[in-house]
Amino acid sequence: MEIRSILHLDLDTFFVSCERLIDSRLNGKPILIGGVTDRGVVASCSYEARKFGVHSAMPMKLAKQLCPEAIQIKGNTYTYTQKSEEVTQIVKEAVPLYEKTSIDEFYADLSGMDKFYNSYKIASELRAKITKDTGLPISFGLSENKTVSKIATGEAKPNNQRKIEYGLEKPFLAPLSVKKIPMVGDKTFQVLCGLGIKRIETIQQMPVELMEKVLGKNGISIWRKANGIDNSAVEPYSERKSISTERTFDRDTTNVVKLKAIMLAMAENLAFQLRRGQKLTSCVTVKVRYSDFNTYTLQNRISYTSADHMLIPKVLELFDKLYNKRLLIRLIGVRFSHLVNGGYQINLFEDATEMINLYHAMDKIRDKHGDRMVMRAAGIEAKTISRFNPFTGEPPPLLANRRA
Secondary structure, X not given: OOOOOEEEEEEOOHHHHHHHHHOHHHOOOOEEEEOOOOOOEEEEEOHHHHOOOOOOOOEHXXXXXXXXXXXXXXXXXXXXXHHHHHHHHHHHHHOOOEEEEEOOEEEEEOOOHHHOOOHHHHHHHXXXXXXXXXXXXXXXXXXXXXXXXXXXXXXXXXXXXXXXXXXOHHHHHOOOEHHHOOOOOHHHHHHHHHOOOOEHHHHHHOOHHHHHHHHOHHHHHHHHHHOOOOOOOOOXXXXXXXXXXXXXXXXXXXXHHHHHHHHHHHHHHHHHHHHHOOEEEEEEEEEEEEOOOOEXXXXXXXXEEOOHHHHHHHHHHHHHHHOOOOOOEEEEEEEEEOOEEOOOOOOOOOOOHHHHHXXXXXXXXXXXXXXXXXXXXXXOOOOOOOOOOOOOOOOOOOOOOOEO
């Protein structure tokens, strides 16, 4: 059996590195990128900021308390997307099969290339080319599977590389914290700590049945990963099953006119994204989070559609059912799921050809000039969602939620 050779590439503090390319005065300084208000969230932070205990997804207010001298930057999705595309092109030209799992992270399958060239050398040269051509620091891990390569990248960081030889996966993983296993989040970590399991070596010594008893199917997956077992393939493209957006308010609100205007704008924009991606949805979900952090969702199945005049009324109907007039609202969101391929079909009972032609005309203008160029007057107060096309195979540029 041929031994696989799986490469994991991860751009180091990607958003920060992009900002430093624009302004070299930021080099060596603690940087926080994300929402600039107290309600904002850290999307990325520099290693200098991490020394103070700051990490991504942390509330910006807490991050500023931990590291008062940090430079705060709102961030620019367009800049990061452009730099990500530069890296993607280099990877695409260098390897036969790659998977882009986020804006700054890739897997590549180099299996079989050893017959012609050393895979570690290929990976090293690829990393050097990315840094030389883009100016961005990047790290990689190389092993026979995705899990071990991803963990090896984490151990190599910042701006370094590491290869785990075939057969040495378990000894490499053994001394590491169980938190290094990709699917172990904070809750699972607490459960494992409660059982006295802090190092991967402990899981390696346990029977898989015990892990299953404690954590169910996840326990089996964690046990396999802890033992360096992962047969998952490098997938060049994964089909998107849902599309969503949400807004967090700087100040909690009960302004129902504003709330409905933003809901409408969200639904309108997402419907446009569906049509652009040749997709139809049959499930609409609305989410509301109140000031006490209680979050409620409501969903409805509908006939497959991508039409504004079908989706917007459904979104507003669900919002009306969820909305409690006595409570302040912190966040609202819309999601369309159960997506299938297909262009919008004329409903002979409800739609006139004029309506279909109107959509075609509006979408053409939006594609050329931006999603805010044509819109319903009721949603004009809401800020833009994105020009990002979620159906090109590119992962979304993940930043802290934009503010409404």
